[in-house]
Amino acid sequence: MSTTPKHILVVINEVDKITFLLQKAVKMSQTYNALLEILFVHENTLFALPEYFSHDADSINKEIIKQEIVDTLSSLEYTQNYALFVEEEDTVHRVQVLSEHHTDLFLLSSYYDSITHKMIHTVPFPVLILKKDSTTYTKILYIVDLNDDNKERIQYIQTLFPQSQIHLLFEHSYFVENYVFNTDFMGMTIDPGMDVSINKEIIDKQKETFSTLKKETGLDGDFIEEMDENLADYINQKNADMVVLHLQDDAFFDEQTFSSHLLNTIDTNLFVMR
Secondary structure, eight states, X not given: OOSSOSEEEEEEOOGGGHHHHHHXXXXXXXHHTOEEEEEEEEOTTTOOOOGGGEEETXXXXXXXXXXXXXXXXXXXXXXXXXXXXXXXXXXXXXXXXHHTTOSSXXXXXXXXXXXXXXXXXXXXXXXXXXXXXXXXXXEEEEEOOOOTTHHHHHHHHHHXXXXXXXXXXXXXXXXXXXXXXXXXXXXXXXXXXXXXXXXHHHHHHHHHHHXXXXXXXXXXXXXXXXXXXXXXXXXXXXXXXXXXEXXXXXXXXXXXXXXXXXXXXXXXXXXXEO
């Protein structure tokens, strides 16, 4: 993983999100000294567009939208070079085309059920999905998978958000439902229907691995074997500024997985790492 991104791509789908998203993107661009790319895509079937920004009912006025973005950047006192694209329809494909020209990219976007899942799967780069207006990302909840590269990913998070306080979380049922292990514990994957003694042996191994990760990183964390409440409710009650998930395989955010449910229901910002 690179230390910090060289390019920030902010994806905007609604006119009334222009200022909100550009504020975040500008700050990140300045913090990381990264080139800012702005992609505005109007999806006609998803978002209503104020009359001022449209030619007619079927087309947007690209020049007016571009000017709105330019004026917003000016008001934010952003003086660095940037790239600006204003398009209609097919957000995911347009993001994919732009991302193909990069080896180091960081995506920034609001959450939309019909767009975000596809975009996460399509683009092989980190994606920060904004659900609330956090001015800083000091409280980060990282849902770990206990594979060998956790320390590297934690270091990357700490580099991106140096003022952050990371709290680790391992929740057994979430892990079972969402992961195909690169390193399966003791040569077997966990099955809820498995013999209790074998299952306990694997959980004990997970606890040991989790404890080692905490010691090696100096971070606090919770190992939850059985949760009395919904995991999304637990996360929301933590009042974190950001939740970090690792996209380990292409099925991770499929509609039937619990990760997809989390993406839909947690209230906080979500950082998805590849």
